[in-house]
Amino acid sequence: MVSQARLVSSTLIKKNWMTDEVVRLTFSDPHIPALAVPGQFVFLRPSPLNYPLLRRPYSLFDVDEEKGVFDLLVKVVGVGSRILSQRSEREMVDLIGPLGNGFFLSDNSGQRELLTWSDSKHLIVAGGMGIAPMHFLARRLKERGEEVVVLFGAVSRNEVLCSSEFQELGALFVVSTEDGSLGKMGKVSSLIPEYLSRDKRIQIYACGPRGLLKEVVELSRREGLLCQVSLEERMACGLGACRSCVCKVGTESQFEYKRVCRDGPVFRGEELIVEKG
Ligand SMILES: Cc1cc2nc3c(=O)[nH]c(=O)nc-3n(C[C@H](O)[C@H](O)[C@H](O)COP(=O)(O)OP(=O)(O)OC[C@H]3O[C@@H](n4cnc5c(N)ncnc54)[C@H](O)[C@@H]3O)c2cc1C
Ligand code: FES
Structure with missing residues (x-):
């Protein structure tokens, strides 16, 4: 690109x-x-x-x-x-x-290959500030008339963000908190199974703490779901030159390093090796 x-x-x-x-x-x-x-x-x-x-x-x-x-x-x-x-x-x-390379959408002007959209349900899974890239994504999906469910996890109710902003777009916004002060008590990943319908193709988009991303990637592989993950790494140059922001792509036995700033921050779940930070 x-x-x-x-x-x-x-x-x-x-x-x-x-x-x-x-x-x-x-x-x-x-x-x-x-x-x-x-x-x-x-x-x-x-x-x-x-x-x-x-x-x-x-x-x-x-x-x-x-x-x-x-x-x-x-x-x-x-x-x-x-x-x-x-x-x-x-x-x-x-x-x-x-x-960077954003989420793979069909109007990304050929940046990445196209996905087909018929009969899809889009599950956005965000932990904490992982919600930041998701509003723009939800807007684009809703503009195409897609079904969008946002699963948002926070530690406590005072960290719950942007529910009205997503609802205004027409997305379903579901909350979990670790202390149970709002929504279901527990981790946001525990909300996912409820929204995995069999009649629609599920596409998952995740951003947040490494532990959450690892769980989402593993679940997507098990269930055969399309999954895209947005990574956050500390960056020095931001332009692909210093390689301070690399992540592993491939398999545990055969992988290569990719730069989050240049090759990502969005990667396909099936190609990413998520290491807990
Ligand atoms: C592609 C990308 C998109 C991001 N989008 C957002 C966003 O929309 N909103 C937002 O609030 N933050 C976002 N971040 C994280 C944000 O860049 C950092 O929080 C910020 O750089 C911290 O700078 P600081 O000087 O305040 O913190 P520092 O003083 O540099 O560090 C303070 C603490 O934050 C931690 N930290 C710093 N950078 C990161 C990072 N990249 N990931 C995890 N922990 C970090 C440090 O380890 C340290 O504990 C994004 C990061 C990336 C790589
Ligand atoms: S921050 Fe320098 S290569 Fe990514």
């Missing part, structure tokens, strides 16, 4: 705190919404100063091509995300994007 990513300066036009730790940032930019596909990310400089030096990767949470805006969902976990979350509306943020 020829990268269409560009270095742009986007204006932060809106900040909306979703929880104590997660902020939705809306940027104005005509380039990224026109080119992006779900699952791609931007690589941004959190601060206008030189600290922190390295850019940080963030998934495209949503794009609006008509309005020329896109959204990121940022969880404050360290220095870069804290500075980013403190940027003010109307400030310019330096970013590169859209980057």
Whole structure:
């Protein structure tokens, strides 16, 4: 694939705190919404100063091509995300994007082979901030009239994110929490069997902690389901040069290393060897 990513300066036009730790940032930019596909990310400089030096990767949470805006969902976990979350509306943020290979959809302009869509049910499985790339994906699927079920897992009810945003798209949004404070008590993977209907072809899209991804990939292999996984790795260059972000693709006995930033972040479940982080 020829990268269409560009270095742009986007204006932060809106900040909306979703929880104590997660902020939705809306940027104005005509380039990224026109080119992006779900699952791609931007690589941004959190601060206008030189600290922190390295850019940080963030998934495209949503794009609006008509309005020329896109959204990121940022969880404050360290220095870069804290500075980013403190940027003010109307400030310019330096970013590169859209980057990476997104989810394999039939209008991805030939980036990957096409999937057929008839009689499919789309199960989105997200743990914590793994929800970030899924809203844009759900939007595209619902635009095609597809059935979309979002299974979202959080530690506790105060970390449950974006239920109304997905419901507005027409997706079914089902929650599990580890402490049982909202939805079913337990891990989000325990919700999956209930939604595996026999009459429809199931396509699973997963993002979140490694343990969850491993479970989803293993279940998909057992059940013969189509599965796509979006990986998060720490990134240095973000452009495929430094190989700091590799993952294993192949089988346990015969595998190769792929770069999450360039070859991913989305990989087919059947080709991925998920190692617990
Ligand atoms: C392709 C991709 C898409 C991403 N999309 C989002 C998103 O939409 N929203 C979001 O909030 N985060 C996302 N992340 C994670 C985000 O990039 C990191 O949280 C961010 O870089 C942390 O920077 P920091 O300076 O705040 O933290 P640091 O000070 O660098 O680190 C703080 C803590 O966060 C951990 N950490 C840092 N980077 C990562 C990472 N990539 N994965 C797991 N743990 C990490 C560190 O180990 C450390 O414990 C994404 C990561 C990738 C690779
Ligand atoms: S971050 Fe440098 S190769 Fe991926």
